Amino acid sequence: MSRVSVAAAGLTALAVLGLAACDSDTDDAESGAATGPSVIVPGGPGEANRTLSAEEAAQQRTEDDSPNSADVSYARMMIVHHTQALEMTGLVPDRAESSKIVKLAERIAAAQQPEIKAMQGWLKSHDKPEQDDAHGHGHDHATMPGMATQAQLKQLRAADGEAFDQLFLTLMITHHQGAITMSTEVKGQGNNIRIEEMADDVVAQQTSEISRMRDLL
Numbered sequence: 001m002s003r004v005s006v007a008a009a010g011l012t013a014l015a016v017l018g019l020a021a022c023d024s025d026t027d028d029a030e031s032g033a034a035t036g037p038s039v040i041v042p043g044g045p046g047e048a049n050r051t052l053s054a055e056e057a058a059q060q061r062t063e064d065d066s067p068n069s070a071d072v073s074y075a076r077m078m079i080v081h082h083t084q085a086l087e088m089t090g091l092v093p094d095r096a097e098s099s100k101i102v103k104l105a106e107r108i109a110a111a112q113q114p115e116i117k118a119m120q121g122w123l124k125s126h127d128k129p130e131q132d133d134a135h136g137h138g139h140d141h142a143t144m145p146g147m148a149t150q151a152q153l154k155q156l157r158a159a160d161g162e163a164f165d166q167l168f169l170t171l172m173i174t175h176h177q178g179a180i181t182m183s184t185e186v187k188g189q190g191n192n193i194r195i196e197e198m199a200d201d202v203v204a205q206q207t208s209e210i211s212r213m214r215d216l217l
Contacts, residue, residue, distance in 0.1 A: 146178015
C-alpha cells in the first residue's frame with residue numbers, strides 16, 4: 001500500500017472516531033437533560049421520603065393526579081369565597097352610582113357563578129361532600145384570605161352612591177387578592193390537574209379585575 005493510501009486510511013479512521021465521540025457527547029447531554037435533578041417526594045405518615053428522578057416525578061404526576069386534602073379544601077373554600085363575592089355584587093344595581101361599577105359587578109358575577117358550579121361538580125365527581133361533615137366547611141369563613149367581615153358587609157349594605165362605590169371596590173380588591181392567594185397555594189400543595197386548571201383561571205381572571213378596580217378608585 002502506498003504512503004498516500006495509508007495516510008488517507010488514517011484520516012478516515014480519525015474522522016470516524018471523532019464523529020462517534022460527538023454522538024456520545026450528544027447522547028450524554030440529552031440523557032442528562034432528560035433526567036434532570038432528582039425530586040424528593042414526602043412520604044405519608046410514618047413513611048420515609050422518596051427520591052425520584054425528574055422523569056419519574058413527571059410520569060407519576062401524569063399517571064396519578066388523585067385529589068389530596070389540599071385540592072378538596074380549596075374547592076370547598078372557594079365555593080364559600082365566591083358566594084360572598086356574589087352577595088356583594090348583588091348589592092350593586094340598587095346602590096352604585098357609577099355605571100362602570102355596575103358593569104364590573106356583572107363581569108365578576110358572570111365569571112364566578114360558573115366557577116362555583118364547576119367546583120361543586122368536581123367535588124361530586126370525586127364523591128366529596130360540599131361541606132366537611134365533621135366541621136361544617138372545615139374552616140372559619142372569616143379567616144379565609146380576603147373575606148369581608150359581617151360588620152363590613154353591613155356597612156356595604158348601608159352605603160349608597162359614591163360611598164358605596166368606593167367601599168365596594170376596596171372590599172372586592174381585598175376579596176380578589178385573597179382568592180389569588182388561595183389559588184397560588186393550592187398550585188403548590190394540591191395534586192389534581194383539574195383543580196390546578198381552575199386555580200389558574202381564578203388567578204388570571206381576578207388579577208385582571210383587580211387592575212380594573214384600582215383604575216376606578
